[in-house]
Amino acid sequence: MFKKSITLKLTFGFLSIVIISTLLIGIIALSIFKNNIYGVKRINMTKHAHEISTIVSPLLQKKLTSEDIKSILNIVGSLPNSKTWIVDSENRLSAISKNENSIYTFIDNPSVKETYNLLIKNGLKGIVDSDELLNPYYEEEMMTISTPVKDSTGKVIGVVLLHSSIADLSASMDNFFLYLILALIGEVFIAGFMSYYFSKSISRPIRKINSSALEMARGNYGIKTGIYSQDEVGELASTFDLMSLKLKYTISKVTEEKTKLSNIIISMSDGIIALDNNLDVININASAVKLLSYNGSKADIDIKIILRALDLENFIKYSMTNNIKKAISKKFHNKILNFSLSPISIDSDKVIGMVILIQDISEKEALEQMRKDFVSNVSHEFRTPLTIMKGNLESIVDCMIPPSNIPEICVTLLKETNRLERMVRDLLELSKLESGKVQANFDKVDINSFIKDMARTVRPLIMNKNIELILDLDSNLPPLLSDYDKLKQLFLIFLDNAIKFSAFNSKIKIKSTLDNNSILLLINDKGIGIASCNIEHLGERFYKTDNSRSSSNNGTGLGISIAKKLIELLQGDFSIDSELNKGTTIKIHLPIIKV
Secondary structure, three states, X not given: OOOOOHHHHHHHHHHHHHHHHHHHHHHHHHHXXXXXXXXXXXXXXXXXXHHHHHHHOOHHHOOOOHHHHHHHHHHHOOOOOOEEEXXXXXXXXXXXXXOOOOOXXXXXXXXHHHHHHHHHHHHHOOOOEEEXXXXXXXXXXXXXXXXXXXXXXXXXXXXXXXEEEOHXXXXXXXXXXXXXXXXXXXXXXXXXXXXXXXXXXXXXHHHHHHHHHHHHHOOOOOOOOOOOOOOHHHHHHHHHHHHHHHHHHHHHHHHHHHHHHHHHHHHOOOEEEEEEOOOOEEEEOHHHHHHHOOOOOHHHOOHHHHHHHOOOHHHHHHHHHHOOOEEEEEEEOOEEEEEEEEEEEEOOOEEEEEEEEEEEOHHHHHHHHHHHHHHHHHHHHHHHHHHHHHHHHHHHHOOOOOHHHHHHHHHHHHHHHHHHHHHHHHHHHHHHHHHOOOOOOOEEEOHHHHHHHHHHHOHHHHHHOOOEEEEEEOOOOOOEEEOHHHHHHHHHHHHHHHHHOOOOOOEEEEEEEEEOOEEEXXXXXXXXXXXXHHHOOOOOOOOOXXXXXXXXXXXXXXXXXXXXXXXXXXXXXXXXXXXXXXXXXEEEEEEEOOO
Protein backbone atom coordinates (compact mmCIF):
# COMPACT_ATOMS: atom_id res chain seq x y z
CA MET A 1 0.00 0.00 0.00
CA PHE A 2 2.88 2.35 0.84
CA LYS A 3 4.53 1.82 -2.53
CA LYS A 4 1.34 2.91 -4.21
CA SER A 5 0.94 6.05 -2.07
CA ILE A 6 2.00 9.16 -3.94
CA THR A 7 2.12 11.02 -0.60
CA LEU A 8 4.80 8.70 0.78
CA LYS A 9 6.61 8.64 -2.55
CA LEU A 10 6.77 12.43 -2.62
CA THR A 11 7.67 12.58 1.09
CA PHE A 12 10.49 10.06 0.75
CA GLY A 13 11.63 11.74 -2.46
CA PHE A 14 11.81 15.20 -0.92
CA LEU A 15 13.36 13.80 2.27
CA SER A 16 15.99 11.91 0.29
CA ILE A 17 16.93 15.10 -1.54
CA VAL A 18 17.19 17.00 1.76
CA ILE A 19 19.28 14.27 3.44
CA ILE A 20 21.64 13.85 0.48
CA SER A 21 22.01 17.62 0.12
CA THR A 22 22.65 18.04 3.84
CA LEU A 23 25.21 15.21 3.86
CA LEU A 24 27.04 16.71 0.90
CA ILE A 25 27.03 20.15 2.50
CA GLY A 26 28.13 18.64 5.83
CA ILE A 27 31.00 16.71 4.24
CA ILE A 28 32.15 19.82 2.41
CA ALA A 29 31.80 21.95 5.56
CA LEU A 30 33.65 19.33 7.62
CA SER A 31 36.44 19.21 5.06
CA ILE A 32 36.69 23.01 4.97
CA PHE A 33 36.63 23.18 8.77
CA LYS A 34 39.33 20.53 9.06
CA ASN A 35 41.51 22.15 6.43
CA ASN A 36 41.06 25.50 8.14
CA ILE A 37 42.00 24.49 11.71
CA TYR A 38 44.74 22.13 10.57
CA GLY A 39 46.08 24.80 8.20
CA VAL A 40 46.23 27.44 10.93
CA LYS A 41 48.05 25.04 13.27
CA ARG A 42 50.41 23.99 10.47
CA ILE A 43 51.26 27.63 9.69
CA ASN A 44 51.98 28.42 13.35
CA MET A 45 54.08 25.29 13.84
CA THR A 46 56.02 25.99 10.63
CA LYS A 47 56.81 29.48 11.92
CA HIS A 48 58.02 28.07 15.25
CA ALA A 49 60.00 25.38 13.47
CA HIS A 50 61.83 28.06 11.45
CA GLU A 51 62.63 29.95 14.63
CA ILE A 52 64.00 26.80 16.25
CA SER A 53 66.07 25.92 13.17
CA THR A 54 67.59 29.40 13.28
CA ILE A 55 68.45 29.01 16.97
CA VAL A 56 70.02 25.57 16.69
CA SER A 57 71.93 26.25 13.42
CA PRO A 58 75.08 27.71 15.11
CA LEU A 59 75.10 24.94 17.63
CA LEU A 60 74.97 22.18 14.97
CA GLN A 61 78.07 23.52 13.32
CA LYS A 62 80.35 22.09 16.10
CA LYS A 63 80.47 18.83 17.96
CA LEU A 64 77.65 18.75 20.44
CA THR A 65 78.16 17.93 24.09
CA SER A 66 75.62 17.23 26.75
CA GLU A 67 75.96 20.71 28.01
CA ASP A 68 75.33 22.08 24.51
CA ILE A 69 72.24 19.96 24.17
CA LYS A 70 70.93 21.16 27.49
CA SER A 71 71.47 24.71 26.34
CA ILE A 72 69.50 24.07 23.17
CA LEU A 73 66.76 22.38 25.16
CA ASN A 74 66.49 25.37 27.38
CA ILE A 75 65.97 27.51 24.31
CA VAL A 76 63.34 25.33 22.68
CA GLY A 77 61.66 24.30 25.93
CA SER A 78 59.97 27.63 26.04
CA LEU A 79 57.47 26.40 23.32
CA PRO A 80 54.33 25.04 25.10
CA ASN A 81 52.63 21.73 24.14
CA SER A 82 55.32 20.86 21.65
CA LYS A 83 58.02 18.28 21.24
CA THR A 84 61.24 19.18 19.42
CA TRP A 85 63.60 16.72 17.89
CA ILE A 86 66.85 17.70 16.20
CA VAL A 87 68.53 15.44 13.67
CA ASP A 88 71.97 16.09 12.19
CA SER A 89 72.97 15.60 8.60
CA GLU A 90 73.90 12.01 9.25
CA ASN A 91 70.44 11.20 10.45
CA ARG A 92 71.50 11.02 14.05
CA LEU A 93 69.45 12.36 16.84
CA SER A 94 71.18 15.39 18.14
CA ALA A 95 68.73 16.72 20.66
CA ILE A 96 65.29 16.14 22.15
CA SER A 97 62.96 18.26 24.21
CA LYS A 98 63.68 18.81 27.83
CA ASN A 99 60.50 17.06 28.81
CA GLU A 100 62.33 13.80 28.16
CA ASN A 101 64.34 12.20 30.95
CA SER A 102 67.16 11.16 28.63
CA ILE A 103 68.63 11.83 25.22
CA TYR A 104 67.09 9.48 22.64
CA THR A 105 68.73 8.68 19.32
CA PHE A 106 66.40 7.96 16.40
CA ILE A 107 68.68 5.45 14.79
CA ASP A 108 68.48 3.23 17.79
CA ASN A 109 64.63 3.09 17.49
CA PRO A 110 63.68 1.54 14.13
CA SER A 111 59.95 2.25 14.44
CA VAL A 112 60.51 5.94 15.07
CA LYS A 113 63.02 6.15 12.26
CA GLU A 114 60.68 4.34 9.94
CA THR A 115 57.79 6.62 10.88
CA TYR A 116 59.62 9.88 10.30
CA ASN A 117 62.14 8.72 7.76
CA LEU A 118 60.43 10.52 4.85
CA LEU A 119 60.13 13.80 6.77
CA ILE A 120 63.80 13.60 7.81
CA LYS A 121 64.93 12.86 4.25
CA ASN A 122 62.89 15.79 2.89
CA GLY A 123 64.29 18.03 5.61
CA LEU A 124 67.86 17.01 4.80
CA LYS A 125 67.04 17.86 1.19
CA GLY A 126 66.06 21.35 2.29
CA ILE A 127 62.32 20.77 1.97
CA VAL A 128 59.86 21.98 4.57
CA ASP A 129 57.33 19.18 5.05
CA SER A 130 54.52 18.24 7.41
CA ASP A 131 52.32 15.26 8.23
CA GLU A 132 49.83 13.93 10.79
CA LEU A 133 51.21 10.64 12.07
CA LEU A 134 50.85 8.33 15.04
CA ASN A 135 53.98 9.00 17.07
CA PRO A 136 55.22 5.59 18.33
CA TYR A 137 57.25 7.28 21.01
CA TYR A 138 54.43 9.31 22.55
CA GLU A 139 51.74 6.90 21.39
CA GLU A 140 49.40 9.58 20.12
CA GLU A 141 48.57 11.19 16.82
CA MET A 142 50.60 14.33 16.34
CA MET A 143 51.23 16.94 13.66
CA THR A 144 54.91 17.02 12.75
CA ILE A 145 56.73 19.81 10.89
CA SER A 146 60.15 19.03 9.40
CA THR A 147 62.32 22.09 8.75
CA PRO A 148 65.88 22.00 7.43
CA VAL A 149 68.66 23.54 9.54
CA LYS A 150 71.19 25.43 7.42
CA ASP A 151 74.61 26.88 8.12
CA SER A 152 75.72 30.31 7.13
CA THR A 153 76.48 29.10 3.61
CA GLY A 154 73.00 27.65 3.15
CA LYS A 155 74.09 24.06 3.49
CA VAL A 156 71.66 21.74 5.24
CA ILE A 157 73.33 20.52 8.40
CA GLY A 158 70.29 19.04 10.17
CA VAL A 159 66.57 18.84 10.57
CA VAL A 160 64.23 20.15 13.22
CA LEU A 161 61.16 17.96 13.86
CA LEU A 162 58.52 19.91 15.74
CA HIS A 163 55.71 17.73 17.12
CA SER A 164 52.37 18.94 18.47
CA SER A 165 49.36 16.91 19.61
CA ILE A 166 46.21 17.19 17.47
CA ALA A 167 43.91 15.79 20.14
CA ASP A 168 42.26 19.20 20.53
CA LEU A 169 41.74 19.38 16.76
CA SER A 170 40.22 15.88 16.73
CA ALA A 171 37.93 16.89 19.60
CA SER A 172 36.84 19.97 17.64
CA MET A 173 36.24 17.80 14.60
CA ASP A 174 34.24 15.31 16.67
CA ASN A 175 32.14 18.12 18.12
CA PHE A 176 31.56 19.58 14.67
CA PHE A 177 30.57 16.15 13.37
CA LEU A 178 28.23 15.64 16.34
CA TYR A 179 26.59 19.01 15.73
CA LEU A 180 26.27 18.08 12.08
CA ILE A 181 24.56 14.77 12.94
CA LEU A 182 22.20 16.51 15.38
CA ALA A 183 21.42 19.15 12.79
CA LEU A 184 20.81 16.42 10.22
CA ILE A 185 18.43 14.56 12.55
CA GLY A 186 16.55 17.76 13.33
CA GLU A 187 16.46 18.66 9.69
CA VAL A 188 15.12 15.20 8.81
CA PHE A 189 12.22 15.66 11.24
CA ILE A 190 11.48 19.18 10.07
CA ALA A 191 11.94 18.34 6.40
CA GLY A 192 9.92 15.13 6.83
CA PHE A 193 7.02 17.03 8.36
CA MET A 194 7.14 19.75 5.72
CA SER A 195 7.57 17.20 2.92
CA TYR A 196 4.60 15.18 4.17
CA TYR A 197 2.47 18.32 4.43
CA PHE A 198 3.57 19.47 0.99
CA SER A 199 2.99 15.99 -0.48
CA LYS A 200 -0.48 15.89 1.06
CA SER A 201 -1.27 19.24 -0.53
CA ILE A 202 -0.37 17.70 -3.90
CA SER A 203 -1.89 14.24 -3.39
CA ARG A 204 -5.15 15.44 -1.80
CA PRO A 205 -6.55 16.99 -5.01
CA ILE A 206 -5.19 14.05 -7.01
CA ARG A 207 -7.12 11.69 -4.72
CA LYS A 208 -10.21 13.84 -5.19
CA ILE A 209 -9.81 13.61 -8.97
CA ASN A 210 -9.30 9.84 -8.66
CA SER A 211 -12.41 9.53 -6.48
CA SER A 212 -14.40 11.54 -9.02
CA ALA A 213 -13.10 9.30 -11.81
CA LEU A 214 -14.26 6.21 -9.89
CA GLU A 215 -17.70 7.79 -9.45
CA MET A 216 -17.82 8.40 -13.19
CA ALA A 217 -16.87 4.76 -13.75
CA ARG A 218 -19.90 3.80 -11.63
CA GLY A 219 -22.12 5.87 -13.92
CA ASN A 220 -22.34 9.05 -11.82
CA TYR A 221 -21.61 11.45 -14.67
CA GLY A 222 -21.48 15.21 -14.15
CA ILE A 223 -19.66 14.94 -10.80
CA LYS A 224 -17.30 17.82 -9.88
CA THR A 225 -13.95 17.60 -8.06
CA GLY A 226 -14.43 20.78 -6.02
CA ILE A 227 -10.81 21.85 -6.65
CA TYR A 228 -10.27 25.49 -7.58
CA SER A 229 -6.53 26.07 -7.02
CA GLN A 230 -4.69 28.26 -9.52
CA ASP A 231 -1.94 25.76 -10.35
CA GLU A 232 -1.42 22.81 -12.69
CA VAL A 233 -3.47 20.51 -10.45
CA GLY A 234 -6.25 23.09 -10.45
CA GLU A 235 -6.11 23.21 -14.25
CA LEU A 236 -6.27 19.40 -14.35
CA ALA A 237 -9.29 19.43 -12.02
CA SER A 238 -10.98 22.13 -14.12
CA THR A 239 -10.36 20.10 -17.28
CA PHE A 240 -11.73 16.99 -15.53
CA ASP A 241 -14.89 18.87 -14.46
CA LEU A 242 -15.40 20.09 -18.04
CA MET A 243 -14.85 16.57 -19.37
CA SER A 244 -17.33 15.22 -16.80
CA LEU A 245 -20.03 17.68 -17.86
CA LYS A 246 -19.47 17.01 -21.55
CA LEU A 247 -19.44 13.27 -20.92
CA LYS A 248 -22.71 13.57 -18.99
CA TYR A 249 -24.25 15.49 -21.89
CA THR A 250 -22.90 13.01 -24.44
CA ILE A 251 -24.05 9.97 -22.43
CA SER A 252 -27.45 11.61 -21.99
CA LYS A 253 -27.76 12.17 -25.73
CA VAL A 254 -26.54 8.65 -26.53
CA THR A 255 -28.99 7.19 -23.98
CA GLU A 256 -31.80 9.31 -25.42
CA GLU A 257 -31.02 8.20 -28.96
CA LYS A 258 -30.64 4.60 -27.81
CA THR A 259 -34.01 4.79 -26.05
CA LYS A 260 -35.61 6.29 -29.14
CA LEU A 261 -34.09 3.62 -31.33
CA SER A 262 -35.11 0.90 -28.88
CA ASN A 263 -38.68 2.22 -28.71
CA ILE A 264 -38.82 2.45 -32.49
CA ILE A 265 -37.58 -1.13 -32.83
CA ILE A 266 -39.99 -2.36 -30.14
CA SER A 267 -42.98 -0.55 -31.65
CA MET A 268 -42.24 -1.68 -35.20
CA SER A 269 -44.75 -4.07 -36.66
CA ASP A 270 -41.94 -5.59 -38.68
CA GLY A 271 -39.55 -8.01 -37.01
CA ILE A 272 -35.94 -6.98 -36.35
CA ILE A 273 -33.11 -9.42 -35.54
CA ALA A 274 -29.48 -8.35 -35.01
CA LEU A 275 -26.87 -11.12 -35.33
CA ASP A 276 -23.11 -11.19 -34.76
CA ASN A 277 -20.58 -12.93 -36.99
CA ASN A 278 -21.36 -16.28 -35.32
CA LEU A 279 -25.09 -15.82 -36.05
CA ASP A 280 -25.77 -15.43 -32.33
CA VAL A 281 -28.65 -13.09 -31.49
CA ILE A 282 -27.62 -9.65 -30.25
CA ASN A 283 -31.12 -8.18 -30.23
CA ILE A 284 -34.60 -9.25 -31.26
CA ASN A 285 -37.86 -7.31 -30.98
CA ALA A 286 -41.29 -8.57 -29.99
CA SER A 287 -42.57 -8.52 -33.57
CA ALA A 288 -39.81 -10.90 -34.68
CA VAL A 289 -40.63 -13.21 -31.77
CA LYS A 290 -44.29 -13.16 -32.76
CA LEU A 291 -43.54 -13.85 -36.41
CA LEU A 292 -41.07 -16.69 -35.79
CA SER A 293 -42.68 -18.48 -32.83
CA TYR A 294 -45.67 -20.74 -32.48
CA ASN A 295 -47.19 -18.92 -29.52
CA GLY A 296 -45.44 -15.52 -29.47
CA SER A 297 -42.91 -16.56 -26.84
CA LYS A 298 -39.10 -16.46 -26.94
CA ALA A 299 -39.00 -19.82 -25.20
CA ASP A 300 -39.73 -21.81 -28.35
CA ILE A 301 -37.34 -19.85 -30.60
CA ASP A 302 -33.91 -21.04 -31.67
CA ILE A 303 -32.84 -18.58 -34.34
CA LYS A 304 -30.11 -20.79 -35.78
CA ILE A 305 -32.50 -23.73 -36.15
CA ILE A 306 -35.16 -21.52 -37.73
CA LEU A 307 -32.67 -19.95 -40.15
CA ARG A 308 -31.41 -23.40 -41.08
CA ALA A 309 -34.97 -24.70 -41.52
CA LEU A 310 -35.80 -21.77 -43.79
CA ASP A 311 -32.58 -22.34 -45.73
CA LEU A 312 -31.48 -18.80 -44.87
CA GLU A 313 -28.18 -19.59 -43.15
CA ASN A 314 -26.21 -19.88 -46.40
CA PHE A 315 -27.80 -16.70 -47.78
CA ILE A 316 -26.82 -14.82 -44.61
CA LYS A 317 -23.23 -16.10 -44.71
CA TYR A 318 -22.96 -15.20 -48.40
CA SER A 319 -24.37 -11.73 -47.73
CA MET A 320 -21.94 -11.16 -44.83
CA THR A 321 -18.93 -12.51 -46.76
CA ASN A 322 -19.58 -10.29 -49.78
CA ASN A 323 -21.08 -7.36 -47.80
CA ILE A 324 -24.18 -7.18 -49.99
CA LYS A 325 -27.88 -6.82 -49.23
CA LYS A 326 -30.40 -9.51 -50.13
CA ALA A 327 -34.16 -9.97 -49.88
CA ILE A 328 -35.77 -13.42 -49.73
CA SER A 329 -39.38 -14.55 -49.26
CA LYS A 330 -40.16 -17.78 -47.42
CA LYS A 331 -43.30 -19.61 -46.25
CA PHE A 332 -43.34 -20.16 -42.48
CA HIS A 333 -46.22 -21.32 -40.25
CA ASN A 334 -48.91 -20.59 -42.87
CA LYS A 335 -47.40 -17.14 -43.38
CA ILE A 336 -45.35 -15.63 -46.16
CA LEU A 337 -42.39 -13.77 -44.65
CA ASN A 338 -39.99 -11.48 -46.46
CA PHE A 339 -36.44 -11.44 -45.02
CA SER A 340 -34.32 -8.37 -45.88
CA LEU A 341 -30.65 -9.04 -45.07
CA SER A 342 -28.41 -6.02 -44.38
CA PRO A 343 -24.79 -6.58 -43.25
CA ILE A 344 -23.44 -4.36 -40.45
CA SER A 345 -20.02 -3.09 -41.51
CA ILE A 346 -17.37 -0.69 -40.20
CA ASP A 347 -14.86 1.14 -42.39
CA SER A 348 -16.97 -0.01 -45.37
CA ASP A 349 -15.13 -3.35 -45.40
CA LYS A 350 -15.18 -5.20 -42.10
CA VAL A 351 -18.55 -6.91 -41.49
CA ILE A 352 -19.33 -7.36 -37.79
CA GLY A 353 -22.88 -8.67 -37.98
CA MET A 354 -26.20 -8.75 -39.76
CA VAL A 355 -29.58 -7.04 -39.37
CA ILE A 356 -32.59 -9.00 -40.61
CA LEU A 357 -35.87 -7.18 -41.28
CA ILE A 358 -38.83 -9.59 -41.24
CA GLN A 359 -42.09 -8.53 -42.87
CA ASP A 360 -45.31 -10.52 -42.96
CA ILE A 361 -46.39 -10.13 -46.57
CA SER A 362 -49.18 -12.69 -46.31
CA GLU A 363 -51.87 -10.02 -46.57
CA LYS A 364 -50.01 -8.28 -49.36
CA GLU A 365 -49.73 -11.55 -51.25
CA ALA A 366 -53.39 -12.27 -50.55
CA LEU A 367 -54.34 -8.83 -51.88
CA GLU A 368 -52.19 -9.43 -54.92
CA GLN A 369 -53.90 -12.76 -55.45
CA MET A 370 -57.26 -11.08 -54.92
CA ARG A 371 -56.34 -8.48 -57.53
CA LYS A 372 -55.42 -11.22 -59.96
CA ASP A 373 -58.66 -13.05 -59.20
CA PHE A 374 -60.61 -9.82 -59.59
CA VAL A 375 -59.11 -9.17 -63.01
CA SER A 376 -59.80 -12.76 -63.97
CA ASN A 377 -63.39 -12.59 -62.69
CA VAL A 378 -64.08 -9.25 -64.38
CA SER A 379 -62.68 -10.61 -67.61
CA HIS A 380 -64.84 -13.70 -67.28
CA GLU A 381 -68.00 -11.78 -66.34
CA PHE A 382 -67.53 -9.35 -69.20
CA ARG A 383 -66.56 -12.01 -71.70
CA THR A 384 -69.83 -13.98 -71.36
CA PRO A 385 -72.29 -11.20 -72.36
CA LEU A 386 -69.85 -9.82 -74.91
CA THR A 387 -69.49 -13.24 -76.50
CA ILE A 388 -73.28 -13.57 -76.70
CA MET A 389 -73.64 -10.10 -78.16
CA LYS A 390 -70.81 -10.62 -80.64
CA GLY A 391 -72.17 -13.98 -81.80
CA ASN A 392 -75.66 -12.62 -82.40
CA LEU A 393 -74.41 -9.51 -84.17
CA GLU A 394 -72.12 -11.55 -86.43
CA SER A 395 -75.06 -13.79 -87.30
CA ILE A 396 -77.20 -10.77 -88.22
CA VAL A 397 -74.38 -9.23 -90.30
CA ASP A 398 -73.79 -12.50 -92.11
CA CYS A 399 -77.57 -12.80 -92.79
CA MET A 400 -77.61 -16.14 -91.02
CA ILE A 401 -80.72 -15.26 -88.96
CA PRO A 402 -84.15 -15.00 -90.57
CA PRO A 403 -85.69 -11.52 -90.39
CA SER A 404 -88.51 -12.91 -88.30
CA ASN A 405 -86.04 -13.84 -85.49
CA ILE A 406 -84.23 -10.51 -85.37
CA PRO A 407 -86.61 -8.95 -82.78
CA GLU A 408 -85.94 -11.89 -80.46
CA ILE A 409 -82.18 -11.46 -80.99
CA CYS A 410 -82.48 -7.76 -80.17
CA VAL A 411 -84.19 -8.61 -76.89
CA THR A 412 -81.24 -10.89 -76.03
CA LEU A 413 -78.77 -8.15 -76.95
CA LEU A 414 -80.62 -5.64 -74.76
CA LYS A 415 -80.65 -8.10 -71.88
CA GLU A 416 -76.88 -8.64 -72.09
CA THR A 417 -76.31 -4.89 -72.47
CA ASN A 418 -78.31 -4.26 -69.30
CA ARG A 419 -76.27 -6.95 -67.56
CA LEU A 420 -73.03 -5.21 -68.55
CA GLU A 421 -74.46 -1.88 -67.44
CA ARG A 422 -75.37 -3.30 -64.01
CA MET A 423 -71.93 -4.81 -63.67
CA VAL A 424 -70.17 -1.53 -64.51
CA ARG A 425 -72.51 0.39 -62.20
CA ASP A 426 -71.87 -2.01 -59.32
CA LEU A 427 -68.11 -1.89 -59.88
CA LEU A 428 -68.13 1.91 -59.85
CA GLU A 429 -70.28 1.93 -56.72
CA LEU A 430 -67.97 -0.53 -54.95
CA SER A 431 -64.92 1.44 -56.02
CA LYS A 432 -66.34 4.69 -54.62
CA LEU A 433 -67.25 3.00 -51.33
CA GLU A 434 -63.81 1.45 -50.95
CA SER A 435 -62.00 4.70 -51.78
CA GLY A 436 -63.86 6.56 -49.02
CA LYS A 437 -65.33 9.09 -51.42
CA VAL A 438 -68.90 8.26 -50.36
CA GLN A 439 -70.07 9.94 -47.15
CA ALA A 440 -73.19 9.12 -45.12
CA ASN A 441 -75.68 11.90 -44.37
CA PHE A 442 -77.07 10.78 -41.02
CA ASP A 443 -80.59 11.81 -40.13
CA LYS A 444 -83.58 10.53 -38.21
CA VAL A 445 -85.26 7.57 -39.95
CA ASP A 446 -88.51 5.87 -38.90
CA ILE A 447 -87.60 2.24 -39.51
CA ASN A 448 -91.18 0.92 -39.82
CA SER A 449 -92.12 3.56 -42.40
CA PHE A 450 -88.89 2.78 -44.21
CA ILE A 451 -89.70 -0.97 -44.36
CA LYS A 452 -93.19 -0.25 -45.71
CA ASP A 453 -91.65 1.96 -48.43
CA MET A 454 -89.30 -0.89 -49.38
CA ALA A 455 -92.24 -3.31 -49.53
CA ARG A 456 -94.04 -1.03 -51.99
CA THR A 457 -90.85 -0.72 -54.06
CA VAL A 458 -90.45 -4.48 -54.54
CA ARG A 459 -94.17 -5.21 -54.94
CA PRO A 460 -93.91 -5.80 -58.73
CA LEU A 461 -91.11 -8.33 -58.18
CA ILE A 462 -92.95 -10.34 -55.56
CA MET A 463 -96.15 -10.28 -57.55
CA ASN A 464 -94.36 -11.79 -60.55
CA LYS A 465 -93.45 -14.82 -58.39
CA ASN A 466 -96.64 -14.76 -56.32
CA ILE A 467 -94.55 -14.42 -53.13
CA GLU A 468 -96.26 -13.45 -49.89
CA LEU A 469 -94.39 -10.63 -48.07
CA ILE A 470 -95.04 -10.72 -44.30
CA LEU A 471 -94.20 -7.64 -42.18
CA ASP A 472 -93.73 -8.15 -38.41
CA LEU A 473 -92.98 -4.65 -37.15
CA ASP A 474 -92.56 -3.43 -33.56
CA SER A 475 -94.59 -0.24 -33.26
CA ASN A 476 -92.59 1.04 -30.24
CA LEU A 477 -89.20 1.27 -31.95
CA PRO A 478 -87.21 4.50 -31.55
CA PRO A 479 -86.02 6.29 -34.68
CA LEU A 480 -82.77 5.29 -36.41
CA LEU A 481 -79.75 7.50 -36.94
CA SER A 482 -78.95 6.65 -40.54
CA ASP A 483 -78.67 7.73 -44.19
CA TYR A 484 -82.00 6.96 -45.88
CA ASP A 485 -80.62 6.48 -49.40
CA LYS A 486 -77.70 4.27 -48.31
CA LEU A 487 -80.01 2.28 -46.06
CA LYS A 488 -82.41 1.81 -48.98
CA GLN A 489 -79.58 0.59 -51.21
CA LEU A 490 -78.45 -1.87 -48.51
CA PHE A 491 -81.97 -3.14 -47.80
CA LEU A 492 -82.80 -3.65 -51.47
CA ILE A 493 -79.65 -5.74 -52.01
CA PHE A 494 -80.76 -8.25 -49.37
CA LEU A 495 -84.46 -8.09 -50.28
CA ASP A 496 -83.69 -8.50 -53.99
CA ASN A 497 -81.58 -11.60 -53.25
CA ALA A 498 -84.38 -13.03 -51.08
CA ILE A 499 -86.84 -12.61 -53.95
CA LYS A 500 -84.44 -13.99 -56.58
CA PHE A 501 -83.68 -17.17 -54.68
CA SER A 502 -87.21 -17.84 -53.41
CA ALA A 503 -89.49 -20.24 -55.19
CA PHE A 504 -92.85 -19.26 -56.66
CA ASN A 505 -95.71 -19.06 -54.17
CA SER A 506 -93.27 -18.94 -51.22
CA LYS A 507 -93.07 -16.48 -48.29
CA ILE A 508 -90.63 -13.76 -47.24
CA LYS A 509 -90.83 -12.32 -43.75
CA ILE A 510 -89.42 -8.96 -42.60
CA LYS A 511 -89.26 -8.33 -38.85
CA SER A 512 -88.12 -5.30 -36.83
CA THR A 513 -87.37 -5.39 -33.10
CA LEU A 514 -85.26 -3.67 -30.43
CA ASP A 515 -82.00 -5.45 -29.52
CA ASN A 516 -80.14 -3.69 -26.69
CA ASN A 517 -78.99 -0.33 -28.09
CA SER A 518 -79.75 -1.08 -31.72
CA ILE A 519 -82.60 -2.06 -34.00
CA LEU A 520 -82.51 -5.58 -35.38
CA LEU A 521 -83.96 -6.21 -38.84
CA LEU A 522 -84.57 -9.79 -39.98
CA ILE A 523 -85.17 -10.79 -43.62
CA ASN A 524 -86.11 -14.44 -43.82
CA ASP A 525 -86.86 -16.40 -47.00
CA LYS A 526 -87.65 -20.05 -47.71
CA GLY A 527 -85.53 -20.20 -50.83
CA ILE A 528 -82.79 -22.58 -51.94
CA GLY A 529 -80.41 -21.48 -49.16
CA ILE A 530 -76.61 -21.48 -49.07
CA ALA A 531 -74.26 -24.28 -48.09
CA SER A 532 -72.36 -23.56 -44.85
CA CYS A 533 -69.01 -23.96 -46.63
CA ASN A 534 -69.94 -21.10 -48.97
CA ILE A 535 -71.15 -18.57 -46.40
CA GLU A 536 -67.62 -17.45 -45.40
CA HIS A 537 -66.87 -16.56 -49.04
CA LEU A 538 -69.88 -14.28 -49.40
CA GLY A 539 -68.64 -10.74 -49.92
CA GLU A 540 -65.80 -11.72 -52.21
CA ARG A 541 -66.09 -9.96 -55.54
CA PHE A 542 -67.93 -11.91 -58.23
CA TYR A 543 -68.40 -14.84 -55.86
CA LYS A 544 -71.42 -16.99 -56.65
CA THR A 545 -72.32 -19.99 -54.53
CA ASP A 546 -73.05 -22.64 -57.14
CA ASN A 547 -74.64 -23.18 -60.50
CA SER A 548 -78.08 -23.95 -59.11
CA ARG A 549 -78.11 -20.64 -57.23
CA SER A 550 -76.60 -18.49 -59.90
CA SER A 551 -77.96 -19.91 -63.09
CA SER A 552 -81.47 -18.71 -62.46
CA ASN A 553 -80.59 -15.04 -62.02
CA ASN A 554 -78.61 -12.30 -63.63
CA GLY A 555 -76.62 -11.21 -60.58
CA THR A 556 -73.16 -9.68 -60.84
CA GLY A 557 -71.74 -11.28 -57.71
CA LEU A 558 -70.95 -7.83 -56.25
CA GLY A 559 -74.07 -7.26 -54.13
CA ILE A 560 -72.77 -8.60 -50.80
CA SER A 561 -69.42 -6.79 -51.32
CA ILE A 562 -71.33 -3.52 -51.73
CA ALA A 563 -73.53 -4.37 -48.72
CA LYS A 564 -70.44 -4.84 -46.52
CA LYS A 565 -69.15 -1.37 -47.38
CA LEU A 566 -72.60 0.20 -46.90
CA ILE A 567 -73.12 -1.34 -43.44
CA GLU A 568 -69.69 -0.05 -42.37
CA LEU A 569 -70.66 3.42 -43.62
CA LEU A 570 -73.91 3.25 -41.61
CA GLN A 571 -71.99 2.10 -38.46
CA GLY A 572 -73.95 -1.14 -38.23
CA ASP A 573 -73.34 -4.80 -38.98
CA PHE A 574 -75.06 -7.79 -40.54
CA SER A 575 -74.77 -11.57 -40.51
CA ILE A 576 -76.10 -14.37 -42.73
CA ASP A 577 -77.59 -17.63 -41.45
CA SER A 578 -78.52 -20.15 -44.10
CA GLU A 579 -79.17 -23.82 -44.63
CA LEU A 580 -79.16 -25.45 -48.02
CA ASN A 581 -82.68 -26.00 -49.45
CA LYS A 582 -84.30 -24.53 -46.32
CA GLY A 583 -83.81 -20.80 -46.66
CA THR A 584 -81.72 -17.84 -45.53
CA THR A 585 -82.01 -15.25 -42.72
CA ILE A 586 -80.28 -11.87 -42.87
CA LYS A 587 -79.74 -10.11 -39.51
CA ILE A 588 -79.07 -6.37 -39.70
CA HIS A 589 -78.16 -4.25 -36.63
CA LEU A 590 -78.51 -0.48 -36.95
CA PRO A 591 -77.81 2.23 -34.34
CA ILE A 592 -80.70 4.18 -32.79
CA ILE A 593 -80.83 7.83 -31.72
CA LYS A 594 -79.84 8.01 -28.04
CA VAL A 595 -81.93 10.31 -25.90
